Structures are given as structure tokens and as C-alpha cells.
Amino acid sequence: xxxxxxxxxxxxxxxxxxxxxxxxxxxxxxxxxxxxxxxxxxxxxxxxxxxxxxxxxxxxxxxxxxxxxxxxxxxxxxxxxxxxxxxxxxxxxxxxxxxxxxxxxxxxxxxxxxxxxxxxxxxxxxxxxxxxxxxxxxxxxxxxxxxxxxxxxxxxxxxxxxxxxxxxxxxxxxxxxxxxxxxxxxxxxxxxxxxxxxxxxxxxxxxxxxxxxxxxxxxxxxxxxxxxxxxxxxxxxxxxxxxxxxxxxxxxxxxxxxxxxxxxxxxxxxxxxxxxxxxxxxxxxxxxxxxxxxxxxxxxxxxxxxxxxxxxxxxxxxxxxxxxxxxxxxxxxxxxxxxxxxxxxxxxxxxxxxxxxxxxxxxxxxxxx
Amino acid sequence: xxxxxxxxxxxxxxxxxxxxxxxxxxxxxxxxxxxxxxxxxxxxxxxxxxxxxxxxxxxxxxxxxxxxxxxxxxxxxxxxxxxxxxxxxxxxxxxxxxxxxxxxxxxxxxxxxxxxxxxxxxxxxxxxxxxxxxxxxxxxxxxxxxxxxxxxxxxxxxxxxxxxxxxxxxxxxxxxxxxxxxxxxxxxxxxxxxxxxxxxxxxxxxxxxxxxxxxxxxxxxxxxxxxxxxxxxxxxxxxxxxxxxxxxxxxxxxxxxxxxxxxxxxxxxxxxxxxxxxxxxxx
Ligand SMILES: Nc1ncnc2c1ncn2[C@@H]1O[C@H](COP(=O)(O)OP(=O)(O)OP(=O)(O)O)[C@@H](O)[C@H]1O
Ligand SMILES: [Mg+2]
Numbered sequence: 013x014x015x016x017x018x019x020x021x022x023x024x025x026x027x028x029x030x031x032x033x034x035x036x037x038x039x040x041x042x043x044x045x046x047x048x049x050x051x052x053x054x055x056x057x058x059x060x061x062x063x064x065x066x067x068x069x070x071x072x073x074x075x076x077x078x079x080x081x082x083x084x085x086x087x088x089x090x091x092x093x094x095x096x097x098x099x100x101x102x103x104x105x106x107x108x109x110x111x112x113x114x115x116x117x118x119x120x121x122x123x124x125x126x127x128x129x130x131x132x133x134x135x136x137x138x139x140x141x142x143x144x145x146x147x148x149x150x151x152x153x154x155x156x157x158x159x160x161x162x163x164x165x166x167x168x169x170x171x172x173x174x175x176x177x178x179x180x181x182x183x184x185x186x187x188x189x190x191x192x193x194x195x196x197x198x199x200x201x202x203x204x205x206x207x208x209x210x211x212x213x214x215x216x217x218x219x220x221x222x223x224x225x226x227x228x229x230x231x232x233x234x235x236x237x238x239x240x241x242x243x244x245x246x247x248x249x250x251x252x253x254x255x256x257x258x259x260x261x262x263x264x265x266x267x268x269x270x271x272x273x274x275x276x277x278x279x280x281x282x283x284x285x286x287x288x289x290x291x292x293x294x295x296x297x298x299x300x301x302x303x304x305x306x307x308x309x310x311x312x313x314x315x316x317x318x319x320x321x322x323x324x325x326x327x328x329x330x331x332x333x334x335x336x337x338x339x340x341x342x343x344x345x346x347x348x349x350x351x352x353x354x355x356x357x358x359x360x361x362x363x364x365x366x367x368x369x370x371x372x373x374x375x376x377x378x379x380x381x
Numbered sequence: 382x383x384x385x386x387x388x389x390x391x392x393x394x395x396x397x398x399x400x401x402x403x404x405x406x407x408x409x410x411x412x413x414x415x416x417x418x419x420x421x422x423x424x425x426x427x428x429x430x431x432x433x434x435x436x437x438x439x440x441x442x443x444x445x446x447x448x449x450x451x452x453x454x455x456x457x458x459x460x461x462x463x464x465x466x467x468x469x470x471x472x473x474x475x476x477x478x479x480x481x482x483x484x485x486x487x488x489x490x491x492x493x494x495x496x497x498x499x500x501x502x503x504x505x506x507x508x509x510x511x512x513x514x515x516x517x518x519x520x521x522x523x524x525x526x527x528x529x530x531x532x533x534x535x536x537x538x539x540x541x542x543x544x545x546x547x548x549x550x551x552x553x554x555x556x557x558x559x560x561x562x563x564x565x566x567x568x569x570x571x572x573x574x575x576x577x578x579x580x581x582x583x584x585x586x587x588x589x590x591x592x593x594x595x596x597x598x599x600x601x602x603x604x605x606x607x608x609x610x611x612x613x614x615x616x617x618x619x620x621x622x623x624x625x626x627x628x629x630x631x632x633x634x635x636x637x638x639x640x641x642x643x644x645x646x647x648x649x650x651x652x653x654x655x656x657x658x659x660x661x662x663x664x
Contacts, residue, residue, distance in 0.1 A: 071562055
């Protein structure tokens with residue numbers, strides 16, 4: 013099986029792990045990155061994203077495990093022979109070279125002829141819309157322009173894999189969105205296998221073919237953005253990606269595919285996507301804000317709550333509710349701005365019958381992101 | 382002033398020192414334009430004679446010697462200091478880094494006289510260096526190091542190394558490691574990364590270190606005096622000789638003053654040269 017699946021994997025990570033003087037940065041990881049895929053590594057600070065990227069690039073040596081790029085075993089191949097393009101958060105442009113010289117660097121190391129170099133540099137600069145900046149110095153460019161030069165410099169060598177480590181986190185919001193779109197367009201057009209690191213969940217959800225959610229040196233779930241968002245595999249992923257409302261509930265048993273829950277004193281049969289449910293007893297119920305419906309306080313079966321705070325957000329308002337049945341006593345709902353309620357109003361929350369997930373209480377104690 | 386109530390207190394010592402330096406400097410300037418009265422410690426009236434005297438060959442030789450000494454010292458210090466600084470900044474092992482730091486900084490704590498005496502023991506005809514070379518059969522007669530330019534340069538390199546290593550290390554540690562990683566990912570091997578990225582970006586550090594080394598060596602006295610033993614005449618040894626052997630204070634003063642101006646001129650030429658070089662190099 014392995015030889016066949018390896019065929020379509022542009023990068024294959026087989027049990028690679030890494031520790032720094034005793035502290036584990038990365039537990040053994042198995043991961044296949046498909047050809048032409050945009051894979052995002054998403055996770056909180058210190059979870060090992062950069063470490064994994066550096067292992068793929070070859071800047072770090074794995075403690076164990078093996079790494080394949082295009083079916084070639086590269087665990088022992090030095091970084092300058094791996095043909096990987098890298099874009100750093102701080103751009104890392106050579107300050108003593110012009111934009112054109114920066115982009116040409118990787119071609120000069122490959123002894124590409126002068127004529128071809130000029131042609132490919134122009135092509136790469138056109139790709140990132142910087143034709144007119146060839147003779148500038150990096151410090152004469154804005155942050156967004158510098159990052160585009162960095163991208164052109166990485167792309168011009170036609171890398172087998174493109175690695176980007178939080179490339180846009182130094183840019184302001186508008187520019188960031190523009191760059192995200194631009195990168196995705198270029199990546200799709202070139203069909204380039206890409207590994208993108210971010211700790212911004214919106215960036216991950218909007219750009220990726222697949223997301224690998226990491227925490228504490230482990231991949232907690234890997235899947236398409238909607239898999240991750242709608243069908244999180246564990247409580248960590250639930251709470252790290254998107255907003256989560258957690259309720260203390262009691263699982264009474266499973267009847268005909270539906271889990272029988274008691275939430276806030278009322279029975280609630282729930283159909284979940286999960287295959288493994290915790291043992292009957294106290295559990296934690298996870299519901300997205302948009303799955304909760306605001307009702308009157310008296311409504312049958314609704315969980316009672318009281319508006320604590322209403323936060324205006326332009327197109328919508330966030331209602332923060334005090335709710336005795338919620339973990340930590342607080343939940344959040346989004347309503348159209350016109351329907352915002354003042355603090356102190358008692359309301360009810362109708363919970364969905366399908367969609368939410370049920371986790372063991374111990375998970376909630378240690379895993380809420 | 383109310384915001385920094387202690388500024389005055391903290392600054393006062395430096396003001397005192399500044400006054401001291403200014404006063405002695407003025408005294409030297411003043412002396413250098415006064416006539417020498419042989420046998421008297423007090424100088425005579427105003428004259429330019431001291432400076433015309435300096436045109437004599439013996440003084441010219443001292444100037445040339447000093448420049449050569451500084452130049453050789455700077456070159457060798459740089460050649461030894463750069464790899465040391467590089468290793469100090471880049472070594473993975475903390476122990477190795479501290480070892481290099483310690484070894485390169487100890488000369489600073491030894492004091493010039495102790496260090497120079499040690500070198501006299503090492504460099505003598507029956508000293509450690511010659512003995513070792515003869516033992517190994519590399520030479521059959523001792524190489525004269527004492528009272529030669531070579532010996533003085535060796536000792537001065539040791540004298541100058543700490544400051545150069547520290548300045549180079551400071552420069553190197555400011556180079557973003559991601560630049561080297563970027564170059565590596567673009568296909569450059571270690572040597573190429575060093576030559577095209579690390580070295581060009583460390584030029585400012587090299588310039589600063591070399592200028593300082595130059596000035597540092599220029600002012601060295603005990604080392605050329607003791608190891609040169611009068612055979613290697615530099616401006617500082619000459620000042621000493623003229624002032625404290627011949628008691629010609631005015632001439633010694635004018636020699637000092639000229640030496641100072643000369644250093645400034647050499648460093649200025651050096652810096653413009655480098656700046657031009659950098660511009661060609663595309664900085
Ligand atoms: N060179 C190193 N020496 C020692 N520990 C390291 C080193 N590099 C990383 N670590 C540790 O390994 C863990 C993972 O670090 P890594 O840089 O991969 O995190 P990250 O997910 O990229 O975080 P961030 O989002 O903050 O960039 C961290 O706990 C970090 O302290
Ligand atoms: Mg990181």
C-alpha cells in the first residue's frame with residue numbers, strides 16, 4: 013500500500029519527531045501532503061508548526077522517522093539540495109541586493125544562463141505584480157511588496173514544495189486579505205504543493221484545501237476546512253477553530269442512533285457525527301453559536317439564560333449570556349444587530365438535535381483551547 | 382531636569398574627566414608651539430620649529446613604522462578574529478561559546494605589562510616558540526622575534542584581538558539567521574551562503590572593528606617599547622624617548638599632536654575608501 017499512496021504524495025512524513033534538549037517539540041508525526049495541495053498547519057504558539065516546517069526544509073534534523081519529497085527519501089539530503097521554496101514571516105530579503113538580484117539568487121546558484129535568468133526573473137516579478145520595482149532595494153518597499161518579492165524569489169526556482177511560515181502576520185488586515193487571495197490564485201495557477209503555517213483560524217479556513225490542526229507537538233485533526241469546522245474530532249479542535257459553546261450535560265444512553273442527553277434539566281436527543289461517544293454519565297456538549305437559536309424564556313425544552321452583555325459588531329451583535337447549564341457559566345450567540353437585547357433580559361436557548369458533539373468531561377478539563 | 386533628578390550626579394564624573402582630558406590636551410597643544418630650552422623643564426617662547434624638526438627622516442620612519450604595524454596588526458587580528466567571532470556567535474554548544482569568549486577576552490584583564498612580559502618569554506631566542514619549532518625540526522636556528530617588527534605584531538595582535546572579536550561578534554549576531562536559511566533554500570551551499578550573504582552583511586562590523594583595532598594599536602606603548610626594544614620605533618615610543626630620555630617636552634608634545642592628527646587622517650582615508658568599496662559592492 014505504501015508505495016502506491018506515496019506516489020500521489022508530494023511530501024510524505026513518516027514518524028518524524030523532534031526534541032530540543034529533552035523538551036519534545038514534535039511527537040512522531042505521520043502526514044501525507046498531496047501534489048498541488050494547499051495544506052495549512054494551524055495551531056497555537058509553541059505547538060511545533062515552525063519545527064515541522066524546518067524539518068521539511070532540512071534546517072533541522074529529525075530525531076527519528078523519514079521524510080520523502082516526490083517519492084525521494086530526503087531525510088539525509090542537505091537543505092540546499094532539497095529544491096524547496098521558503099517564505100518567512102519577516103520576509104528575509106537580502107538587504108544588500110536589489111529586488112531583481114534577490115529574485116535571481118536561486119537561479120544564480122543553479123548556474124542558469126544570464127538570458128534565461130533575466131527572463132525568469134521578469135516573469136516571476138510580473139506574477140507578483142512588481143515588474144516596476146526590479147531595481148529597488150528591499151528597504152524601499154512596503155511590507156506587502158517585500159513579501160511579494162519573497163514569494164517571487166521562492167517561486168522562481170520552481171520548487172517542489174512551497175513552505176510559508178506565517179507570511180502575512182506582519183501585514184495589516186486589508187493587505188493581508190489581498191495577499192491571501194493573491195497567494196491562493198498564484199498557487200492554484202501553478203499547481204504548487206504548499207505548506208502554510210498560521211495561527212489565524214480564519215486565514216486557515218479561507219485558504220486551505222486541508223488543515224492540520226496541531227497542539228503540543230501533535231496533529232490533532234487533519235481534514236478539509238468544513239470537516240474541521242463542522243466535524244471537529246476532539247474538544248481541542250472544537251474550541252480552537254471557531255467559537256464554541258460548551259454545556260454541562262448528562263449522557264443517559266444511546267437510543268436508535270441518537271444520544272439521550274439531559275441539558276439544563278431538559279431532555280435532548282442528539283444525533284451526532286461522532287463514532288465514539290463517551291461513557292454514560294456527566295459529559296460536555298459542544299455547540300457552535302450559529303447552531304443555537306434564541307427563544308423566549310418560557311419556551312418548552314429551551315435552556316434558560318440571561319443576557320449579560322451585548323456587543324455591537326456592525327452587521328451583527330454578539331450576545332453574551334449567563335447560563336447556569338454552560339461550562340464556565342457563559343455562552344455566546346450572534347444575532348442581527350437590530351435584534352440585540354439589553355442586559356438583564358431572560359431568554360431561552362434552543363439547542364440543535366443534529367450537529368453538536370459530545371465529549372468526556374476530562375477532555376474539557378484539559379483541552380479547551 | 383525634574384524628570385531625571387540623578388542625571389547631574391551621574392554625569393558629573395564624565396564632565397570631570399572631560400575637563401581633565403581637555404586640559405591636558407590644551408597643555409600639549411600649547412607645549413608643541415613652545416621652544417625647547419635644553420636643561421630646563423619649562424619651555425621657552427612661541428615657535429614653529431618643533432614641527433619643522435619632525436620632517437627629519439627618523440621621525441618619518443617612525444610614522445611609517447607605526448602605520449605598517451597598525452596595518453599588519455589589523456589584518457592579522459581580523460583574519461584570526463573573524464573565525465573566532467563567527468564560531469562564538471554560531472556555535473551550538475553553549476560551553477564552546479563561553480570558552481571562546483573567555484579565551485578571547487582574557488588578554489583584556491591581564492594588563493599590558495604582564496601580557497608583554499609573557500610574550501617576551503614566549504618570543505625570545507630560547508623562548509617557548511623557538512624551542513618548540515626547533516624541537517619539531519622545522520627550523521635549526523632560532524627565528525629572531527624579539528626586537529623585530531614580527532614579534533611586535535604578534536604581541537599586538539594578541540593585544541587587539543579581544544576588542545576585534547567582540548565588535549565582530551556584535552555585528553555577526555545582528556545578521557538575521559533567516560537570511561542564511563533563505564539563501565540555503567535557494568540552493569546555496571555553506572561557502573556560497575557565507576560569501577554572498579554573511580560576509581557582505583558583516584562589512585559594517587569589519588569596518589568598525591578594523592578602525593578600532595587601528596586606533597587601539599596606534600596608541601599601544603608598552604608592547605612596541607618592550608618587545609621592539611628600541612629597534613622598532615613607533616610614534617608612541619618616540620614620544621617617550623624624546624620626552625623622557627631627552628626631556629624635550631615641546632618636541633614630544635608636537636610629536637604627539639602630529640600623531641593624533643595623523644591617526645585621524647588615516648582613519649578618515651580608510652573609511653572613505655571602505656564606503657566607496659561598499660558602494661561598488663552594491664550597498
Ligand atoms: N532551537 C530551539 N531550541 C529549543 N527549543 C525550541 C527550539 N525551537 C523550538 N523550540 C521549542 O519547540 C516548541 C515548538 O516550537 P515552534 O517554533 O515549532 O512553535 P510554533 O508552533 O512555530 O510557534 P509560533 O506560533 O509561536 O511560531 C516550543 O515549545 C519551542 O519553545
Ligand atoms: Mg513559528
